[in-house]
Amino acid sequence: MTTTMSAPAVVEKRWEVVAEEVVVGPTTTLASAWREVQGAGDWRGMVEPLHPLLRDEVVRYGELVAACYRAFDLDPSSKRYLNCKHGKKQMLPAVGMAGARYTVTKYIYAAPDVALPFGVGSCSCAAKSRWIGYVAVASSREARRLGRRDILVSFRGTVTGSEWLANFMSALAPARFDPADPRPDVRVESGFLSLYTSDDLSGKFTCGSCRNQLLSEVTRLMSKYKDDDVSITLAGHSMGSSLAILLGYDLAELGLNRDARGGAVPITVFSFGGPRVGNLEFKNRCDELGVKVLRVANARDPVTKMPGVVFNERARVLGGRFELPWSKTCYTHVGVEVALDFFKASDVACVHDLDAYINHLLKSYPRYDDDDHDVGDDDVATLGVSGSAAGAPSLPTTMESWRWQMAAMCAAELLQALGI
Template sequence: MLEEVGMAGAGYAVTRYIYAAPDVSLPAGRCLSRWVGYVAASSDEASRRLGRRDIVVSFRGTVTGSEWVANMMSSLAPARFDPSDPRPDVKVESGFLSLYTSDDGTDRFTCGSCRNQLLSEVTRLLKKYKNEDVSITLAGHSMGSSLALLLGYDLAELGLNRDGRGNRVPVTVYSFAGPRVGNTGFKNRCDELGVKVLRVVNVNDPITKLPGIFLNENSRVLGGRLVPWSCECYAHIGVELALDFFKAGDPACVHDLEAYLGLLKCPKMTKVKKQGEDLFSKVTKYVRGQSLHAAWRWQMAAIQAGDLVQALGI
């Protein structure tokens, strides 16, 4: 695939394509599984340059009607990824959970749910490179960032992010225009497990404010005390790199990936919500000068920014 888009020298090789479909019924019938992303691993040469073997999982944004329906299912549901410790307090948006865990046995491309495909392939690669230093970088745009975060949490919760020597493999999520995915219990657990997240958001992008317009991380405390419904409040995770752009002639650009990438190069419209770190100047150093094919610039930016987040220990 990388060769076909002119990226044969990217330093990564695709090892598996990933397919998924939410368990959502539409008037025209249930949507079959669709291609949602891929798993890739760094080459020997790229690994030597990075100082480790990097496993990348990249997800696209929303395309199908059933995916849009899943995006709007704002009810929370327990993730329960670890059967030995289901953690009922850790809840995620039911539509994203459905897309991640639903199994369409009638589709000729799939071998189980999106989750099973991903866990199987990442585990296989970790076993293959068990004697090397390894990192896991997850990237996505919009809905894809939700899948990336669910996978990052899943790997860490199950303890699958371990190398052959028992050391924890760092997991980094690089999100473009991502919505909230889970409640405060989900956020707290991701923080406990060390899942690192860098969120690139346009402050005018409504998708980044969903779900949880009213019940979110800003409304769970009242008068210095937790409100009774605090466990039902959605919460963003990680460090936010905020962009500020809006083009009146084309409102759709507020969620456009190309617009996000273009604004990463404009310091006047960018603000980093983290004290003590000049994160933007470091991120743009990685992003600037990237003369990549348009369809692949964000994936490569995500890979490099993931390296940055791990290096900073954010």
């Protein structure tokens, strides 16, 4: 499902979106409609045009992802190089987001099991663990506003050289997350899988693979808040959105999102500028498990076209009827898309920039005023920042010359399809 966003001249539409017999109108509060906003009805009628409640939540989660960039230490002389600059209690306030009303409970580290060839870039730390994001939980005050206790996992995107290399490992590999039912046909990009599952026992902050850290912490928080209505929200930008989708699938496949009453806690992924993660079987399994993914994607952003530049959803069948021999190696996007379209000739890299993504969302859909939408202090979280990724590191210069990278991806995918 795709929509291209354009700013309406006058915001007068009366929203009447029916999902599970709930009408989401202009005066509906988030607390009463949170399940629909989190994708219970696959966002039917909420994406085209973009509903104000959903837009506000997408922006809010985008800001919580942007906090990862602001807090990431890229100073090689710092003792916290490639880690977070701040302690867990100070992190959100330190980046200007005290108003988010989430408590950070754990930092997450990942170690891509790849190394840069010929000593390119920071090879000395190519396989070392580095800070990739954080787990947080909504405060009691925020839980009342949201209508549930939200467990959030936020991932930053690609920054280091080995992470960029992991992005271009286009071979598909079986995820095999459930030992009792490994599902070998469910395949994901090997670089993302490596980043999610690889361990580094030599790092200062290491405490198991990214996967083990996350499964342990989410399970702990689920148990702690077993008496509350709970949601699991996974948000990420670029490579981080891939990790978010892998985590969502992992939790659901293992049944770790089951609450004390035996019900399924909703899992929602908010993806910003995310690439494809797996094949059609992976997408279908995510759908079967009820993992909801909302992909915010700029039409000009090349990262959203990878992997699967050649072999993707459109290359699986011939004439809409005949399955082609390489269909098992085709990548497929998961979820519902909110399509943006922005570009600046003076700043080519902006097409993938998280700040540009969030600002475009804000500018395209102005908030309802008090006459149209009853917005009070408790309806919209005040994050205490202007813009989204202020102070975030700019994309590497490799992003500005993606054409040769796209060509390399095409060649790699062709060789893979030919079995070479």
